[in-house]
Amino acid sequence: MTYDLNNRTAVVTGAASGIGAETALVLARSGARVALLARRAERVADLAEKIRAEGGQALAVAADVTKDLSGAVEAVHAGFGRVDLVVNNAGVMLGNPLTEGRDDEWDRMIDTNLKGLLNVTRVFTSDLVEAGREGAADLVNISSVAAHQTFPNYAVYTATKAAVTHLSANLRTELGALGVRVTNIEPGLVHSELPDHIDNPDVSADLTTWRDAVPPLAAADIADVVGFTTSRPKHVNLRQLVVLPTVQV
Ligand code: NDP
Numbered sequence: 170m171t172y173d174l175n176n177r178t179a180v181v182t183g184a185a186s187g188i189g190a191e192t193a194l195v196l197a198r199s200g201a202r203v204a205l206l207a208r209r210a211e212r213v214a215d216l217a218e219k220i221r222a223e224g225g226q227a228l229a230v231a232a233d234v235t236k237d238l239s240g241a242v243e244a245v246h247a248g249f250g251r252v253d254l255v256v257n258n259a260g261v262m263l264g265n266p267l268t269e270g271r272d273d274e275w276d277r278m279i280d281t282n283l284k285g286l287l288n289v290t291r292v293f294t295s296d297l298v299e300a301g302r303e304g305a306a307d308l309v310n311i312s313s314v315a316a317h318q319t320f321p322n323y324a325v326y327t328a329t330k331a332a333v334t335h336l337s338a339n340l341r342t343e344l345g346a347l348g349v350r351v352t353n354i355e356p357g358l359v360h361s362e363l364p365d366h367i368d369n370p371d372v373s374a375d376l377t378t379w380r381d382a383v384p385p386l387a388a389a390d391i392a393d394v395v396g397f398t399t400s401r402p403k404h405v406n407l408r409q410l411v412v413l414p415t416v417q418v
Pocket residue numbers: 182183184185186187188189206207208209210212232233234235258259260261262281285311312313314355356357358359360361362363364388
C-alpha cells in the first residue's frame with residue numbers, strides 16, 4: 170500500500186535489505202524523498218536506482234551507524250535538505266549461549282542496535298525538532314517482540330531490544346512535547362537476512378525449525394506499518410506497535 174507522505178524527507182537505516190529496504194520503497198512510493206543508509210554501498214545504490222526508475226526520489230548513503238556520521242549527514246542535507254522522518258532500523262541479531270562468552274558478538278549488537286540507534290538519533294534530532302514546529306516529524310525505532318519475551322541463546326540481542334523499547338518510551342516524553350512523534354515498532358518473526366549472521370549451527374537450526382512452524386511475516390508487512398503510522402495527522406502518535414504473524418504467540 171501507499172500513503173500520503175508528499176513533501177516528507179526520510180532517512181532509513183539498514184536500507185540495504187529486509188525491513189529497511191521495503192520501508193524505503195513504501196516511503197518513496199508514498200511521495201517521500203528517502204535517504205538510504207547502510208554499509209553495503211552497492212546494495213543501497215541499486216535500491217536508490219530502482220526507486221528513481223519508478224519515479225521516486227532516493228539517495229544512497231553508504232554509512233556505518235556505529236561510526237562517525239558527519240559525512241552521511243552532510244550528504245543527506247546536500248541532497249535533500251532537512252529531514253523530518255527517521256527510521257532507526259539497522260540491526261544485527263547474533264545468537265549463542267551466554268556460556269560461550271562471545272563478547273565480540275555482544276559488542277556488535279550493543280554498538281549497532283543501541284549505540285548506533287542513538288548515534289543516528291543524535292545527528293538528526295535538531296532537524297526533527299525544527300520540522301516538528303511546522304508539520305509532522307517522526308522518529309521510528311524498530312525494536313522487537315524480543316524486548317518483552319525470553320529467547321534462550323539471544324540474551325544480549327533481547328537486552329538491546331528491551332533497551333530500544335524503553336529508550337523510545339522515554340525519548341517520547343522529551344520529543345513529543347517538541348512536536349516530534351516517537352513510534353516504537355516491535356516485529357515478531359520476519360523473513361529477512363537477519364538470521365544469516367548467526368555462526369552457531371545449533372542455534373541456526375533451532376531458528377529454522379521455529380520458522381518452519383511459524384511462517385514469518387514479509388518485510389513489506391512491517392514497511393506498511395511504518396508508512397501507515399508516519400502518515401497519520403500530525404497530532405496522532407502511534408506510540409507502540411507489536412506486529413506478529415497471526416500464528417506467533
Ligand atoms: P536484515 O539483516 O535484512 O537488515 C539489517 C540491515 O541493517 C541491513 O540492511 C544491514 O545493512 C544494516 N546494518 C547492519 N549493521 C549496520 C551498521 N553498523 N550500520 C548501518 N547499517 C547496518 O534484517 P531485518 O530487516 O530483519 O532487520 C531490520 C531490523 O528489524 C533490525 O533492527 C532487527 O533487529 C529488527 N527485527 C527483525 C525481526 C526479524 O524477524 N527479521 C524481528 C524483530 C525485529 P549492511 O550490512 O549493508 O550495513
